[in-house]
Amino acid sequence: QQQVKQSPQSLIVQKGGISIINCAYENTAFDYFPWYQQFPGKGPALLIAIRPDVSEKKEGRFTISFNKSAKQFSLHIMDSQPGDSATYFCAARANYGGSQGNLIFGKGTKLSVKP
Amino acid sequence: DVKVTQSSRYLVKRTGEKVFLECVQDMDHENMFWYRQDPGLGLRLIYFSYDVKMKEKGDIPEGYSVSREKKERFSLILESASTNQTSMYLCASRPTGGYGYTFGSGTRLTVV
Numbered sequence: 001q002q003q004v005k006q007s008p009q010s011l012i013v014q015k016g017g018i019s020i021i022n023c024a025y026e027n028t029a030f031d032y033f034p035w036y037q038q039f040p041g042k043g044p045a046l047l048i049a050i051r052p053d054v055s056e057k058k059e060g061r062f063t064i065s066f067n068k069s070a071k072q073f074s075l076h077i078m079d080s081q082p083g084d085s086a087t088y089f090c091a092a093r094a095n096y097g098g099s100q101g102n103l104i105f106g107k108g109t110k111l112s113v114k115p
Numbered sequence: 116d117v118k119v120t121q122s123s124r125y126l127v128k129r130t131g132e133k134v135f136l137e138c139v140q141d142m143d144h145e146n147m148f149w150y151r152q153d154p155g156l157g158l159r160l161i162y163f164s165y166d167v168k169m170k171e172k173g174d175i176p177e178g179y180s181v182s183r184e185k186k187e188r189f190s191l192i193l194e195s196a197s198t199n200q201t202s203m204y205l206c207a208s209r210p211t212g213g214y215g216y217t218f219g220s221g222t223r224l225t226v227v
Binding site: 006009032034036041042043044045046049089093101102103105106107108 | 146155211215
């Protein structure tokens, strides 16, 4: 299975709150799990990424939590700010076959942080 | 600063026209990708190329073709544009063995 399932589709959070976006996958051949951030009118840009041998990675206010046994990973945005309002995509890197190295993307989450 | 440049930010074309979307990268990346982005559907892969003159179909290749004559340039072609091809089109590149994609800013195509 090549899917990466992302939820929720949209999220509204108050300024200062915690934003949590979840992703799940089925294929154990994925070997890299990035998150991309996209502002309106721009292309997605790499935000933070994790490999499956690590359970958590933190960069500033952004943290990825990774649960290998459950095949789930999530993005946590602490102290959410209006400037974090964007669409977030999770992805998984395929490490097999003709698509080796290609990313499989989730469908995206539109985050709005209210002041 | 590394770049993926898409030649047009906005494009309006008529139904039945042949449309060319151009993408150029300056990073010497082997792999290049074309996606379309629609609300609620995320990023859907149209075609990708892992080398000059090589191309592979993605998830939704119908109605599209691609051309890669030079390493830095990857073109998406809509042979006969239709209104259901109105969308945001994103180009991306990645080096072989690399992990991250670099995306362009996108071309918003409207077919009327």
